[in-house]
Each structure stands twice: as C-alpha cells, then as structure tokens.
Amino acid sequence: MEKLKLKMFKLKKFKLKKLKPKKLNINPFVRMSLGLVCLTLCMVLVGDMVLGLTSDxxxxxxxxxxxxxxxxxxxxxxxxxxxxxxxxxxxxxxxxxxxxxxxxxxxxxxxxxxxxxxxxxxxxxxxxxxxxxxxxxxxxxxxxxxxxxxxxxxxxAKTALDFTGLLEDPLVRFMLFLALAGFAGYMFFMKRSLKHLDPKAVIPDRVRSALDLLAEGVVMVDEKSNIVLANLAFAAKVGKDVDSLLGQSLSKMTWHSSNDTKAKRVKERNLPWIKAMKESNTQTEVLISLTAEDGEKRDFSINSSPIMDGSKNMRGAMATFNDETALQQANSVLADMMDKLKNSQEQSKIQNTELQRLATQDPLTNCLNRRSFFEQSELAWAKSVAESQPLACIMTDIDRFKLVNDTFGQAVGDQVIEAVAKHLTASFRKTDLVCRYGGEEFCILMPAADLGQAVKVAEQARAAIAKDVGGKLKTKTPITVTSSFGVSSLTHGAKDIAELINQADKALYLAKESGRDKVSRWDQVDDDKAA
CATH class of the missing domain: 3.30.450.20 (PAS domain)
Structure with a gap:
C-alpha cells in the first residue's frame, strides 16, 4: 500500500512538472535587432520634438x-x-x-x-x-x-485624438517603414558580422564531442563570466539546451550556499570562477547549490581554474560541476536521524529525571519520601559520627489535623499539608533533609547543627506556620493552623538514626501534651513518662 502511494505521488509530481509553462527563449539576434529599432525610433521622435519637423x-x-x-x-x-x-x-x-x-x-x-x-x-x-x-x-x-x-x-468644442487617419500621417508612415526595414537590416548585418564571434567556432568539434562525453558538467566563461562553452552534462543538470546557455551570465544563475539552511544567495564575488579570475589561482571542491528554473535544487562540488593568454592576460575561467545532490540528500537524512536520536536521548534523560523525582519525593509536598529520607539520613549519620560533627533531628506534626479533615474535607486537608510543607522547606537550609514522615507528620534532619540551632529554627518555623497558613487557605470559614515540634541531637546518646528520630518523636509528644503549638527538646522529656 505504501509503495502504491509513493508511485501515485511521483506520478502527480511528474504531471505537475510537465504542465509548467516553459519560459519563452528569444534568439539573441532578434533581441538585439528589436533594441536597435526601438533606439532608432526614439531618436526620430526626439528629433521631431526638438526640431519641429512635422506639423501639429x-x-x-x-x-x-x-x-x-x-x-x-x-x-x-x-x-x-x-x-x-x-x-x-x-x-x-x-x-x-x-x-x-x-x-x-x-x-x-x-x-x-x-x-x-x-x-x-x-x-x-x-x-x-x-x-x-x-x-x-x-x-x-x-x-x-x-x-x-x-x-x-x-x-x-472638445478635442479628441483621431485614430482613423493615423496612417495618413507622414511621420507615422515613415516610422512604420523605418521599424520594418531597420529590423530586417539590423538582423542581416549582425548575423553577417557576429558569426565570426560565435564561441562554438573557437572550440574544435572533436574537443566539444570529448567534453560532451564527460559525466561532469564543464563550462567555460569569459572575463565577464558569460558562458562561451557548456557541455551536454551541465546543460542537462540545469534543464536547458546548450545553445540557449551561450552568452548567458553564469554568475546570474540562482546560486545558494549548500551549508546554509536558509538558502542564502551566494554573493557574486564569492563564486569560484570569479575568485579564480580575481585571485589568479585554482578553486577546488567548493560546495554550492543551484536552483533551476523549474524549482529543482541541485548540489555541486565545483572546481575552477583561470584561463590566461600568452601575455598572462586574464581571458576567463574553466569550471567543472560534480553533481553531489544524492550525497547531500543522504547526508541530510543522516543528520535528521542524528537530531531525532539526540532529541530521543534528551527526552529519555528528562523522563529518567522525572522518575527519579517521583521515586524520591512525596508527590503532594515535593518533600523527601520515607525511603529516600532514610537512605540519605544513614549517610548523614555515618558522616557526623566519623567526623565528630553535630547532628540534630526535628519531628513536627500539624495540630488537630483530623478535626480539619473531618470538618472541611480532604481537599482542604491537602491544602493545609502543602502550605505547612512550603513553610518548612523555606525555613530550613538546602542541606537539611525535609521529609513527609507520614500523614500530617514531618521529620527534618539537620547536619552540622547542634540542639540550640535546631530549636531556634524550629521556633521560627512554628511561628511562621501559626501566622500565615490559616489565612491563606481557600475556605469560607477561617481556619487556625498550628504545629508542634520535638527536637533531639546526637549529643543525647542515640546509638543510631532510628533512636535519634525516636527521641525527637518523644519530644514532639511532650509538646502535644503541653498544649500544642510549642517546641520541646529531648532533654525536657521524662523518659519513663514518655514511654
């Protein structure tokens, strides 16, 4: 089915190309004759206007x-x-x-x-x-x-131009005769005079035949970059016949840079045959694209050498055109595939990053989840013990959260948890580990922080939550939101990270028992009572 569609597409494309109107090619002798006739008639009219040769x-x-x-x-x-x-x-x-x-x-x-x-x-x-x-x-x-x-x-009476007697005017009849006779005379004169300047007569037939056998396009230009010789291969590549190319400017064709994605036109001074004549040296493997009159683009690797006479005077240049369209198209396809592969790798990297985030963070608060928290806290514990550095742990819980959930619903409860999490993240350092420990409970581990520093930050976080969270919730009835905090540190004799967290949890229990919205320390806890 795909092959059938491809064939139909190629057939349509062929028909569209075939229906395109061909550009009218006028013989150079005819163009020059018409130009001379127009010039002559203009001179006659100007002479009549200046000298008043005819009546008005x-x-x-x-x-x-x-x-x-x-x-x-x-x-x-x-x-x-x-x-x-x-x-x-x-x-x-x-x-x-x-x-x-x-x-x-x-x-x-x-x-x-x-x-x-x-x-x-x-x-x-x-x-x-x-x-x-x-x-x-x-x-x-x-x-x-x-x-x-x-x-x-x-x-x-109103005056109007009268065309009925136009041919009776002697000046009109004279100019008509001059136009017809002048055109015939100019054509005859130029064909007789210019045939000796025919560039084809300069190149022997056997040389032209040998050039026509080459697969590469070959072009010879004069010092003004006008084509004086072109072989059949070049004519076929540009979609013209050899005779119509003679006398045309090779530089005026639509040349573009092959490496430019915007297809910017190449300046005339940078064309290889122009540089060869200007610098008097050979230009090799210059990549340039040509857009033919039918809109088809072809890529060429061009070599060009200057042509000098016996007196070292510049007479023109010879250029060869190696068609690399297929190679450039293959390179373009390869580059496109490489770009797609790169984009695919970048997408995979983004997806892996997102998976890593989902695996280590709580989706509601973006805080660390328990698994990731315990992995990182074990490393922090080992480092603090090995380097004799302080380490503090804080447990915090939202006061009367069950009442908020039961009264206002789970959606409002989620808002409260998110708001408290944002305040906690903003209050602590980037090096601190903030974890959603479970439900409305959070655990924070503070490397290189002693008990006093941890209590101070916890007090700041408690005050900020009590002041800001309740007023920013989207509820019809105002809600008061507070949190209680329990703090412990490595100096209180915990043997591992689990015991340190347990000490902070017992301090939190003391804060709850003491009236909530408070910060309690482990050294304030009666261990037997807490147990």
Missing amino acids: ERRSLLDQRKKICETLAVQFSKLAEAGEIGTISKTMNSLVAGNPDVMSTALVNINGETLAAAGDHKKYWEPPGENNSTPTHAQVPIFSGEDQWGTVEVSF
Missing part, C-alpha cells in the same frame, strides 16, 4: 483659440468702456455662428450677472475655476479703465 494640428488649434480670446479681450474692453452691451452681444452671436469651434459665449459682470449670451451657454459652459482657463473653457477679463468690469466666458 492640435498645437495650431490651441494657438487659434488663444488669438480669439486675445482679440475678444481687446474689443470688448473698449466696448465696455463705451457701455455698448448690445454691440458686444451682436459680436458674440456672430462669433458663435461663424466659427464652428466656438460653442457658446456669455458676458458676465463683476457681480456674476449674465448680461448677454450666445449659443446654449448653460449646456456647454463648465467653470474651470476662479481666474483659470482650459483648452475648452476660457475666461476673458473685461476692464473699464483700470478696474475689471466683467468677464467673457467662451466654450470651445
């Missing part, structure tokens, strides 16, 4: 409209001074009737009142703005003396 009907029409406006300004100013509004009206009617380019006119005084009009002025007039004019809407100021008396508004 639009320009002539605008000049004519300007003259009409200037004539109206002079005539109507004199008539306005004489107060001959009727003459102005007749003149405007004659202008509209006799000139098809003038659609309408109107005489407006300084207050905006229309005194006379000719043509359908409301239809054609579009105000261009205060004291402004356009090619189709002109405003001519009329003066009486030195003061503006009013304005003559003139609406001209």
